[in-house]
Amino acid sequence: MKALLFSDRPLVTAQMSSLLCDYFEIGFMAYSKDYESLKDFGAKEIIVINGEYSPAESLAREIVSYMKEYDYIFIGATVLGREVGAMAAAISGAEMKSEIIEFGIKDGKTTTKRLYYGGKTVLEEESNAKIFTVSQGLKETKKIESSPKKNEIELKTKSSVELGEKIQKATTSTDITKADIIVSIGRGLSKKEDLSIITDFASVMHAELAGSRPICADYHWLEEERQVGLSGKKVNPKLYIAIGISGQIQHIAGMRGSKTVIAINKDKSAPIFSECDYGIVGDLYSIVPKLTKILRG
């Protein structure tokens, strides 16, 4: 059976490929700018879209036109990918499962897992779904020797959405899903200037920095790739230190895989304390500099 994989982030396409290559003969759909970086990830064919960004509907209609050749469609769960998947499902009438974290096939049916109730539970389903969006960062990418057939195309459907100015955001090449130690910061930090307290602490432990959604997506004190949670990255470090993070379920959804969790929060009743191994109730502005000093030795 054949599966077509698409993501506007090539890293996610490669991750999906290593998740799925045992089940399917793989094809990619990718933007021309990403073609080179995707050549060695196991695809038999790469459908190359001329360009670097397009409205969801044009992509969805293009993908649906390949559903005769491909049995299954997998789309990276990015902001764009989720819309493309939803539209492709509505156009084709095929069933869709979104934001999956596990995939399997049994007797012609697919079995999938996804987070539910904001991440409180894991929903495991058996379905006839043909279209899936796949959670980012699920699998390590692995190089697979292949010489894909290159198939260059132009998107056939013009969307009624007009694209305007692109505003580049600060990005990082750091992949927090690979980190051993993560220091994660939330709104307990009162201003951006105080971030040095946290970066000093992280650097004595050679830890990666991460944050809650408000810190990354709203205030932009950290790059968005560092956001942990339901709508961010799912991480599984040896040690996760949550500082000034309340521990709402949508955040917990991203850090459950951590081996050991330490929490620092001034509110004794903060939900993070029911999701940690060790916790200190107190002011981060007092506690964190002391920890840094002792660890620096």
Place this chain on the structure above:
Amino acid sequence: MGYNIIVCIKQIANDIEIDPQTREPVFSDTKYRLEDLSRNAVEEAVRIKEKYGGKVTGILFGTEQSTVVMKEAMAMGADEGIIVKGFKENSPDFTAKVLAERIKRIQYDIIIIGYASADSYTAQVPGALSILLGIPLLGSAIKTEIADNKVRITRESDDFDIVESASMPLLVSVTQEANEPRLPLLIQVMAAAKKPMSIEETALKYDGIDKIIGNKAPESGRKHIIYEDEGKGIEEIVKIIKGEIS
């Protein structure tokens, strides 16, 4: 003058208890509230009305318990409410079909909806709705403006933000960064009681056939050792950290 604005609303359980034995969610006595991103959607709809004039109609695919949820949206400024009963959990494609079928019978210029919901987080409804209604989707908006019958948004996406625009009628999905939803005053909560609300059953038949194998909370297994004494806490935490980094 002004615009006919529809806002799609979802309800969400206030809190879901997990049975410690079975690890499954328990639904006795569950209370429902306006879902988080639906709150942002209502706020955006009401702001558009306040700035450009018009009327906001809330539409909620829900259950018996939905009137309190619609009242929350009305207290924030929605003028009218339509509740369609027959909601099925975990069936975003069905939700989109029901909403599309109902919305087709209303005159509208702009529909506002949350990008995804805080509980199921499928993000499927906006995309499906735009296809079913045959209108453009301006998705993941953090800023929405209208000029000359065109809507222009700033779209928040993974690696960059981008300005996108389209002509009305259209659909806009908003993220939680779009606005800070207002807390209604008591007088607004009281006024909401008098606003018109209709309740109907959906005529569409649900044909979901998926098998749910399980829906359980993962084992937590955390130690929960909490220090309220800062000095003692620091001492112990340093030991743990040293153990991990050595």
